[in-house]
Amino acid sequence: MSLPLLRQARISQSLSAARRTLSRSRYRSTSSAHAQRSQRDSRNDDAPVPGPSSRQRSAKGSQPTVAASHDSPGPSETTSRVEAYLASINASGVEPTLEDLNRSKPHEQPPLHSPQYVQEYKELMNTLCRSFTKEQLRKFLVKAIGHTRGSHRKKVDYAESILQDIWRWPSLKQVEKAKRERTEVVTKNYPVTANELFLILGPDGKDLLRLSKDYDVHISLQQNPMALRVEGYHGRVQELGERIFTLKKGFIEDTYDLPSSVAIPQDMVQRISRLASAYIENDPSAPGKLRIFARDERHLVAAKRLASRAVHEMEETARTPLLTYLPSSSSLSGEPSPLYPHHYALFPHLSPRPLPFTMNTSGTFRLRRVGQWLTTVSHEEDDTREGLAGSQGRVGDSAERKVDLRDVLLYDVRGGDHTSTVTLKASMGHMLLTRPSEEQQATLIPPLTGDHSFEKIRQWITHNPVKLTFVPDIPLPLWNTTPDRQQIKHRLVYHELPSEFSEGPSDPLSVPPTLHRKKIISLELNLQDPTEPKRAGRAQAHTAERDLEEGLSVFDLQDMEDAQPPSLSPSSQAEPLNTVLDPSSVQCWSGVEADLNLMIPDRPMDLQFTVRSATVLPVSQQPPELQTYVDELRAYLESSESHPQPPSPPLLLEHAGVRYILSSNSSVRQSEEVVPRKHSGRSDHDDNSDSQEDVTRALCESHMDLETNQKSMHCEVTCEDVESEEAWRLFLRDCDRLSALRQQPKMSSVVGFGRHDHDHADVV
DSSP: OOHHHHHHHHHHHHHHHHHHHHHHHHHHHHHHHHHHHHHHHHTTTTOOOOSSOOOOOOHHHHHHHHHHHHHSOSHHHHHHHHHHHHHHHHHHTOOOOHHHHHTTSOSSOOOTTSHHHHHHHHHHHHHHHHHSOHHHHHHHHHHHHSOOSOSSOOHHHHHHHIIIIISOOOOHHHHHHHHHHHHOEEEEEEEOOHHHHHHHHOGGGHHHHHHHHHHTOEEEEETTTTEEEEEEEHHHHHHHHHHHHHHHHHOEEEEEEOSSSOOOOHHHHHHHHHHHTSEEEEOTTSTTEEEEEESSHHHHHHHHHHHHHHHHHHHHHHHSOEEEEEOSSSSTTSSOOSSSOOOEEEEEOOOSSOOOTTSOTTOEEEEEESSGGGSSOOOOOTTSTTSTTTTOSEEEOTTOOBOOHHHHHHTTOSTTOTTSEEEEEEEEEEEEEEOOTTOOSOOSSOSSOSOBOHHHHHHHHHTSOOEEEEEEOOOGGGTTOOOEEEEEEEEEEEEEOOOTTSOOOOOTTOSSOOOOOEEEEEEEEEOSOTTSOTTHHHHHHSOHHHHHHSOOOTTOHHHHHHTSOTTSOHHHHTSOGGGGGSGGGEEEEEEEEEEEEEEOTTSSOEEEEEEEEEEEOOGGGSOHHHHHHHHHHHHHHTTOTTOOSOOOOOSEEEETTEEEEEEEEEEEEEEEEEEESSSSOOOTTHHHHSOTTTEEEEEEEEEEETTTOOEEEEEEEEESOTTOHHHHHHHHHHHHHHHSOOOOOOTTSOOOOSGGGGTOOOOO
């Protein structure tokens, strides 16, 4: 082997040996550094807490630390110093307290949805982990809340529990979730049934609208399957879902048998449901059986009461006979006119007040004469031969037979009871025709269009499924009169329930017309002392229209306190209001009553005659249910703590072996109106100047139905003596005067639009 090759081989061997030596030394240094880091990490969880302790350090502990600090500069130098300080504190045996922990807590918490909160949260976590050991953090939790969630937890978990459970700082995950719920828009469907949807909607959808506003979501209805479609932020939608679940869980259901085995028409079912705020439906298994869904017991009872009243009023309306009155001539001038034939038509009727809840309000019409405003004389005097008192008109039945009105009303009026008192009254109002209950769409088009002869219209009514209902109202002559002798009353009226052996509903157009007489019980409570002129001064200051339009509840005691005259002494003013229900102010009577409707298409008002034979019942003979009700009402008016809520009258009661049902529960404002012969109004001195022949005294009542909160107006005149010919003539004259047309203004007059312009025009 040559010398150059030998030298090259020796150099290669020397280089290989040097590389192996260097690799071994590097491995040893790397292993030593890794062991030191592992040992230091294992001591981090057991690092002691800085706090009030001795600052003495052992020499053995300080010398290695100083040496290490000189050997490893940079971050490791700071870590070693902290570890040495913590080791010295741990060696002293001093344990940290909750006060030491709370020193790390900030004075104020940043807003949850701000970036400062996330930064502050992370800094607190780092501070707790570096300042305390895992065992110390665990002890803090035990002292503060009494327990910890598991024993094998990391130090970071204990620190996070301190922030959440002791300092009440939400975790970053919760903050992120809340942010997502605030900003993420979702859509969710909540299934509902028809009855649940009705109860959630509330009256006219107000409850559902309130839910939509409270939770700031958009709610719509989805069909097939029926569900509420909710769109909004994730958190709000979830909260609304919990609210809907709570509402549905509180709904109650019950079945109820009506007093009569008659199914309620579908349109009336909807009206009763809306009034009672309860969903009702006919049970197809049996007629007269209802299924009721309500939010609470109060609405459930209200639905039962209204449904029972509705069925009873339907039967009574079907039993009331109907007569018609037509003048003898074909025109109001008294002379037949070929230019203006005697034709009639159905005109839409728009009432200023709510119609009875038993009527189909999709369309109401009244039969009126056509073209009467084009005649030469556009008004009708009271004493003409065309009125009821003139006996020149014609009262007919459905068979166009002429009948005597007085004979029909007074036939067997007492029914064999000669001790009872007979009264005859006539109420003003309108005979309104409504469409069949199946038709729900509101319309102004009558079911019979065009003008026809009265005979044709009467035949059409007989052969078509239409309903005629009398609705009381105030006549035109009373719109500008001043009320007098006002009283406030609470009135209950009970009608006899038809038994299973009684006759079914009769045709109101039957031949010959026979009155349906029903037994009746009435309880009337005068809420004002009749000896005190409480409203004498106020009656002159308030108009009749305002007083009659106001709805006064029987429990409105403040109004009665304000009505006391200033002349009362302080001692009398301090007396409790329970004196309004002394025994003399409570009256109960029973008897027999019958109604008869009279349609007068040639006039703006129709009539309903009521003949009654009644006897006042002493307290010992009054039904016990009514006596209990009076006692509870008196206790309520006395502000008794045992009766904080107003009592409800009984729906059904029994007296003398006869079952009765509540027909009317109302608060009544009653006043007396005086109408002079000429409709120019009356002054305060007219009572002395007008004779009995020249004035008409009418009794006006404003009714507030306490079951439905509906108002109605009533006006009636009374026949003083049903057996007297003169009293009968005056009675018919009063009916003519209140139902007749008013004097129309001349063509040259300028018609105003004030309240008094109903009687005459203001001439400029």
